[in-house]
Amino acid sequence: MRALLLVLVAALMGLQGVSQAAEVAQQTDALNWLKKVAAAAHQLNYSGIYIYQYGDHIETSKITHIKDESGEHEKLEALDGSPREVIRNNAEVLCFKPDNSTSVVVEKIKVEKSFPALLPEQFDGIAENYRARFAEPDRTAGHACKVIVLGPRDQYRYQHKLWIDQATGLLLKAGMLNERNEVIGQFAFTQVEIGGQIDRASFKPKIAGKKVRVSSEPATATELRQSDLSWAVKRLPPGFVQVTVMRRIMPGKGVPVKHLVFSDGLATVSVFIEPVATVTKPMQSVLRQGATHVYTRTVADHQITVLGEVPAITVMQIANSVSKN
Amino acid sequence: MMESRISALADGELDHEEANAILLSAREQMELQQKWNMYHLIGDSLRQTSPLSPDFNARLAGQLAKEPTVLAPRRFLPHLRPLMVLSAAASVAAVSLVAWVALQFNHESGLGAANTVVAEAGTASASSEINVNAYLAAHQEYSQAVQLPRNYQRASLEKSRDGDR
Numbered sequence: 001m002r003a004l005l006l007v008l009v010a011a012l013m014g015l016q017g018v019s020q021a022a023e024v025a026q027q028t029d030a031l032n033w034l035k036k037v038a039a040a041a042h043q044l045n046y047s048g049i050y051i052y053q054y055g056d057h058i059e060t061s062k063i064t065h066i067k068d069e070s071g072e073h074e075k076l077e078a079l080d081g082s083p084r085e086v087i088r089n090n091a092e093v094l095c096f097k098p099d100n101s102t103s104v105v106v107e108k109i110k111v112e113k114s115f116p117a118l119l120p121e122q123f124d125g126i127a128e129n130y131r132a133r134f135a136e137p138d139r140t141a142g143h144a145c146k147v148i149v150l151g152p153r154d155q156y157r158y159q160h161k162l163w164i165d166q167a168t169g170l171l172l173k174a175g176m177l178n179e180r181n182e183v184i185g186q187f188a189f190t191q192v193e194i195g196g197q198i199d200r201a202s203f204k205p206k207i208a209g210k211k212v213r214v215s216s217e218p219a220t221a222t223e224l225r226q227s228d229l230s231w232a233v234k235r236l237p238p239g240f241v242q243v244t245v246m247r248r249i250m251p252g253k254g255v256p257v258k259h260l261v262f263s264d265g266l267a268t269v270s271v272f273i274e275p276v277a278t279v280t281k282p283m284q285s286v287l288r289q290g291a292t293h294v295y296t297r298t299v300a301d302h303q304i305t306v307l308g309e310v311p312a313i314t315v316m317q318i319a320n321s322v323s324k325n
Numbered sequence: 326m327m328e329s330r331i332s333a334l335a336d337g338e339l340d341h342e343e344a345n346a347i348l349l350s351a352r353e354q355m356e357l358q359q360k361w362n363m364y365h366l367i368g369d370s371l372r373q374t375s376p377l378s379p380d381f382n383a384r385l386a387g388q389l390a391k392e393p394t395v396l397a398p399r400r401f402l403p404h405l406r407p408l409m410v411l412s413a414a415a416s417v418a419a420v421s422l423v424a425w426v427a428l429q430f431n432h433e434s435g436l437g438a439a440n441t442v443v444a445e446a447g448t449a450s451a452s453s454e455i456n457v458n459a460y461l462a463a464h465q466e467y468s469q470a471v472q473l474p475r476n477y478q479r480a481s482l483e484k485s486r487d488g489d490r
Contacts, residue, residue, distance in 0.1 A: 270464040
């Protein structure tokens with residue numbers, strides 16, 4: 001009898017080992033797919049229409065992307081609200097906005113990640129902070145998709161769900177889900193053409209005006225050395241690492257604001273630090289807009305503002321642990 | 326123009342070829358409208374909320390009822406009405422300002438609990454909204470939740486290229 005029990009226990013442990021091995025294999029397979037996804041958004045030619053939805057808000061954009069011998073070219077056009085176009089030529093990103101009926105403003109802007117190029121090139125953070133697994137295959141924008149779920153390993157981040165074109169690896173839909181499995185924000189192509197030739201003429205801005213005002217960005221943000229920071233986040237939630245720190249000129253503020261950026265591979269959190277005299281009205285509560293939470297507090301005559309696409313607990317813990325060195 | 330030609334069609338003043346052209350164009354308009362409706366249906370279901378006010382359909386029906394009664398061939402025209410109304414409603418929905426929701430915290434549960442959020446205390450005031458949007462714009466240079474830049478006031482010196490400012 002005892003021997004039988006032992007055999008049973010051993011068998012169960014064996015099964016558990018097998019299922020763990022299967023989980024690890026699935027994670028490796030999923031991460032390999034994600035690497036393909038990260039590259040596809042930059043390497044492929046595609047054009048389509050996608051929506052960005054959070055809460056009860058929705059916006060629609062048209063994207064055209066090519067990769068040729070001269071590099072990456074992309075045009076993003078807002079289809080609702082005031083007309084805006086963003087044209088990217090490799091690292092240079094220009095935003096075209098009508099100023100009044102006859103003139104147009106061209107602004108140099110900075111955008112590190114945008115749909116469908118949402119995934120980073122470095123995957124260490126993702127594997128450490130999220131459990132990757134395959135969900136049931138699905139279909140989106142008329143394409144057969146692999147679906148990868150990135151489940152958070154703790155309460156400090158949201159769950160991400162990615163719909164990937166089976167044939168090319170292009171990300172077709174990306175959703176962020178809260179702890180109750182509710183979608184709190186998502187990007188989704190409603191229609192997309194992948195591959196083929198795209199006419200270079202389609203990259204010319206549509207917004208045209210007689211007078212063109214060029215807004216050259218005179219260094220609104222400059223990198224800051226860590227040694228010049230004099231502030232620290234003492235209890236950074238696990239998995240988050242500092243991406244950059246800068247000194248930034250912000251509208252309506254006479255004094256430069258210190259801006260620290262943290263990331264866990266998928267989610268990003270910003271910390272803004274500024275002398276309290278420049279603050280017009282400190283906030284008393286956590287604010288939420290879709291997946292984004294904001295929390296503010298005052299430390300040593302400075303206002304600390306923490307903002308990111310993370311749960312409220314993450315922005316609060318970061319804000320509450322900021323202190324002067 | 327189209328209206329007068331349809332009127333001519335109704336009066337039997339057009340020859341076979343002209344009549345065919347009109348009917349074809351009317352059918353294309355209907356197909357366009359169907360595509361438009363489909364597109365909105367997709368958007369609505371993704372959003373899981375109706376972008377239109379609850380009495381929208383009733384108001385639209387009322388609007389259509391006010392339209393003059395027309396002869397049979399002209400019934401293609403009323404189909405064009407909802408297209409315009411929908412288009413206006415859609416663009417209004419898109420430009421409306423997105424409010425921030427203020428969350429109250431249950432102090433007893435403290436920070437240790439994952440679900441500290443207990444109630445939504447209503448929308449944030451306009452002044453804090455403006456503040457937040459400036460931070461959001463700066464944050465979005467690094468985050469994935471990128472929206473196309475809206476009306477954020479950028480702290481940039483604008484230079485005139487053609488010197489006529």
